[in-house]
Structure formats: C-alpha cells, structure tokens
Amino acid sequence: MGTITLSETNQDVIKNILGKVTNVPMLPQVVMRLLTLIGNSDHSLHEVVKIVESDAALTARILRVSNSAAFFRGNQVHSVSKAILQLGEKMVAGIAIGSCTSDVFKSPLHGYESAEGELWDHSLRTAIASREIASKFAKGVGADLAFTAGLLHDIGKAILSEFLKGSTREMAQKCDAGSYDFLQAEIEHSGTNHAAVGEVLANHWNLPIAIVEAIQHHHSPAAAGDEFRALVYAVHLGDLVAMMGGTGTGADTLAYKIDPGYEEYFTVDKDAIPELMLLVQDEFTRTKSAVFLDEGV
Amino acid sequence: MGTIYVGVGEFAASKTPGDVIKTMALGSCVGIVVLAPSIRAVGMLHVALPDSSINTKRVKEKPGMFADTGIPILLKEMQKLGLTGGKIIVKLAGGASIMDPNNTFNIGKRNILAVKKLLWKYRLGAVSEDLGDSISRTVSVEVDTGRVQISSPGRGTWEL
Numbered sequence: 328m329g330t331i332t333l334s335e336t337n338q339d340v341i342k343n344i345l346g347k348v349t350n351v352p353m354l355p356q357v358v359m360r361l362l363t364l365i366g367n368s369d370h371s372l373h374e375v376v377k378i379v380e381s382d383a384a385l386t387a388r389i390l391r392v393s394n395s396a397a398f399f400r401g402n403q404v405h406s407v408s409k410a411i412l413q414l415g416e417k418m419v420a421g422i423a424i425g426s427c428t429s430d431v432f433k434s435p436l437h438g439y440e441s442a443e444g445e446l447w448d449h450s451l452r453t454a455i456a457s458r459e460i461a462s463k464f465a466k467g468v469g470a471d472l473a474f475t476a477g478l479l480h481d482i483g484k485a486i487l488s489e490f491l492k493g494s495t496r497e498m499a500q501k502c503d504a505g506s507y508d509f510l511q512a513e514i515e516h517s518g519t520n521h522a523a524v525g526e527v528l529a530n531h532w533n534l535p536i537a538i539v540e541a542i543q544h545h546h547s548p549a550a551a552g553d554e555f556r557a558l559v560y561a562v563h564l565g566d567l568v569a570m571m572g573g574t575g576t577g578a579d580t581l582a583y584k585i586d587p588g589y590e591e592y593f594t595v596d597k598d599a600i601p602e603l604m605l606l607v608q609d610e611f612t613r614t615k616s617a618v619f620l621d622e623g624v
Numbered sequence: 625m626g627t628i629y630v631g632v633g634e635f636a637a638s639k640t641p642g643d644v645i646k647t648m649a650l651g652s653c654v655g656i657v658v659l660a661p662s663i664r665a666v667g668m669l670h671v672a673l674p675d676s677s678i679n680t681k682r683v684k685e686k687p688g689m690f691a692d693t694g695i696p697i698l699l700k701e702m703q704k705l706g707l708t709g710g711k712i713i714v715k716l717a718g719g720a721s722i723m724d725p726n727n728t729f730n731i732g733k734r735n736i737l738a739v740k741k742l743l744w745k746y747r748l749g750a751v752s753e754d755l756g757d758s759i760s761r762t763v764s765v766e767v768d769t770g771r772v773q774i775s776s777p778g779r780g781t782w783e784l
C-alpha cells in the first residue's frame with residue numbers, strides 16, 4: 328500500500344492534479360510559523376504568544392473563542408497568553424489553520440459525494456481523536472502535533488475530489504465487493520490517491536516534515552520514517568475513530584484497512600475504546616460549536 | 625408534520641401524520657427503528673456504544689447513547705404514544721466497521737451484539753437488518769407508510 332504506482336494512461340490526469348496544487352494559495356506566514364513551532368517539542372508559550380500577537384486578526388479570533396460559551400471559565404480573558412493557556416496550543420493552531428484555509432476545507436467533495444463542511448468536520452474530529460490517542464496510549468507522541476497532523480491529514484481530498492467526479496458509484500461498488508480499499512479505487516480512477524496528493528500540497532505549503540509524513544502515510548503508517556511512525560499511527564487510528572463516529576467524507580467512509588502495526592509502538596486497550604469514542608464525540612461537539620461554526624470556517 | 629432529526633445518543637417517536645424520523649451518517653453506531661402498526665406510530669434510536677457501565681454520568685444526560693439504557697427508553701417512548709400490548713416491528717441498520725484483522729476497533733460488531741441481546745430480553749427480534757460492512761448509512765422512517773429507507777454516499781437509496 329505504501330508506494331503508489333502511477334499508470335501510464337493517467338499521466339495527463341496527474342499533471343492536471345499537480346497543476347491544481349500549485350494554484351492553491353500559500354499558507355500565511357503566521358500559520359507556517361505556528362505549525363513549525365508546535366512541531367518542535369521544546370518551545371515556550373512565550374514564543375507562541377509572540378507569533379499570535381503579530382497577527383491582529385488571529386489575536387482577535389483567539390480571544391473571541393476563549394471567551395465563547397464552550398471555553399468560558401468564569402472570567403473574561405483579555406490576554407493572548409491566558410487565552411492560549413485556556414484553549415491549548417493545538418486549538419490555537421487549529422483556529423489559525425481553519426481561518427486561512429476555509430476555502431480548501433469547506434468546499435463540497437463531489438468526487439466523494441460529500442457535502443460542504445464535511446471535510447472540515449472529519450478533519451476536526453480526526454484531530455481530536457489523534458490527540459486523545461497520542462495522550463492516552465502513545466506517550467512519546469506530542470499531543471499538539473498529533474492534533475495538527477490530524478487536522479491536515481486528508482487535505483489531498485480537496486484537490487483530488489474533482490478528478491473522481493463521475494466515478495464515485497463505481498469506486499464504492501469496488502470497495503463494497505470486498506477486495507478494494509478506497510485508495511486503490513482512487514488510484515484506478517485518477518492514477519494517484521488523496522494521501523499522495525496531500526503530500527504534494529503539504530510540500531507546496533512547506534509544512535514541517537512530521538506533518539508531511541502524517542499526511543502522506545496516514546493510510547500506510549508502516550511506510551513512514553522511523554522517527555515519525557508512532558505519530559503517523561496515532562493519526563491512522565484517529566482517522567478511523569472519526570469515521571466510526573459517523574464523521575467521514577461520504578463514499579470513502581470506513582472503506583480502508585487498519586494497520587495493526589501500531590502495536591509495536593503503543594498498546595491500545597480494547598476496553599478503553601468505547602470511552603475514547605465517547606470523549607472524542609463530546610470534545611468534537613463542544614469544539615465545533617465553540618470555534619468553527621461561529622467563526623464561519 | 626416535518627422531519628425529526630435524531631442525533632447521536634438521541635431518540636424520537638411520533639404518530640403525527642406526515643412526520644419523518646431521520647438519523648444521519650451511522651458509522652459504527654446502530655440505528656434501531658420500531659414500528660407499531662396498532663397505533664400507527666414509529667420510533668427511532670441512535671445508539672453509539674454497547675454498554676452504559678463505562679460512564680454512569682453520561683447515562684443520566686443521554687441514556688440513548690448506550691444500547692442497554694437506550695432501548696428501554698425507546699420502548700417507553702412508544703408506550704407514551706399509546707402502545708400497550710400490540711405488536712412491535714423492529715428494523716436495524718448501522719454497526720459498520722473498518723477492515724481490522726484484530727477486531728480491537730470493531731465497536732460496530734459490539735454494538736450489534738449488545739442491541740440484539742437487549743431486544744431479546746424484551747422478546748423482540750429484527751424483521752430486517754442492514755448491518756456491518758464498511759459504509760456510512762443515513763436512515764429514515766415515515767409515519768404515514770412505515771417505510772424505512774437507507775442511503776449511503778456513492779450507493780444511492782434502498783429500502784429496509
């Protein structure tokens with residue numbers, strides 16, 4: 328599953344896909360700097376505050392969210408550092424990503440028969456699940472990094488979707504017949520898959536290597552680089568937890584294989600999964616209502 | 625009359641003509657649909673997890689979240705609409721899962737088993753079911769006809 332074989336006949340399609348990627352606007356500096364910083368395990372709150380404060384719109388947004396009903400703790404928050412402490416760094420990164428990539432995330436994925444907003448919901452739920460898996464089971468994996476990687480893992484679908492239009496039924500049929508997973512169906516119909524396209528977009532955006540690896544290998548974690556593999560497994564499982572909870576992106580929901588290789592890196596207790604799912608469900612509902620709907624993402 | 629949406633862990637019952645009860649995107653969750661022809665009523669429950677013992681606080685807030693606490697509540701809801709001794713028809717949908725060789729993450733299967741076990745306690749069994757596999761399902765039931773429909777992205781709509 329790791330390597331992608333590109334069939335000759337699809338070279339033109341792939342050229343078109345790559346052309347689409349280069350047309351995606353670059354991420355604003357402030358988001359890049361936040362992602363790079365959070366990907367770095369030894370950084371201080373002060374550094375995060377400095378980056379946020381360099382951007383007036385982001386500062387206003389973050390103060391607004393920390394004072395929203397879902398995060399309000401009884402006192403109005405006026406300082407960025409208090410707001411960040413209250414929300415957690417991953418939320419700050421999430422708010423920054425969401426506010427500047429809403430065009431990418433929000434558009435409907437016609438090739439997946441997925442409605443407007445579903446990619447964002449799936450990404451947010453995967454982010455939360457990846458974070459919880461990292462902090463509960465995969466102790467060595469940074470929870471904030473897992474959140475950010477989860478948020479971006481399926482970004483390739485935003486580009487690939489239109490190249491799958493008209494093939495959705497056929498792809499679904501092949502998956503339902505048993506032998507295919509959706510990645511194989513994507514390759515057959517477009518010459519590539521959403522993880523590979525996501526990698527290209529992630530590189531176009533100059534995202535930190537850990538996040539690029541998570542995007543590229545979230546369905547093939549065993550192929551990730553050694554030092555990133557535990558993180559990629561956390562996102563692999565986070566994605567699954569989001570889909571099981573009913574938050575997928577249409578036709579491909581659950582049509583993937585789970586790689587049990589995570590057991591080499593961390594243990595997931597079978598009996599802890601219902602609790603995990605409940606927690607993710609609650610956090611998703613809370614975060615979604617607080618941040619992303621009234622922020623118009 | 626209108627469409628009543630049932631969220632995760634929620635339930636609804638109606639005998640208002642024209643009403644449709646609907647639940648969106650069941651993944652590993654199970655949708656339980658009940659039809660009571662004697663009082664022309666229908667009901668639906670969206671269960672997310674098999675067993676309420678994992679979180680007793682949530683049971684109070686949302687008993688419908690769990691199979692063991694949800695099903696009794698759905699049946700009670702039907703009684704509120706006037707169901708006394710009449711026949712209940714049960715239909716089930718959902719309980720999907722990803723391909724997992726170890727079954728560690730197969731909540732879908734555990735939900736299905738728990739729901740069936742609970743129904744059995746009430747001497748109820750499903751007359752039709754669309755369970756398992758690796759797809760997301762949206763389910764609706766009409767009060768007027770009792771017709772239960774399932775749809776899934778990329779797979780159209782079919783009757784249960």
Ligand SMILES: [Fe+2]
Binds near residue numbers: 480481545546
């Ligand atoms: Fe994916």
Ligand SMILES: [Fe+2]
Binds near residue numbers: 449453480481566
């Ligand atoms: Fe995903």
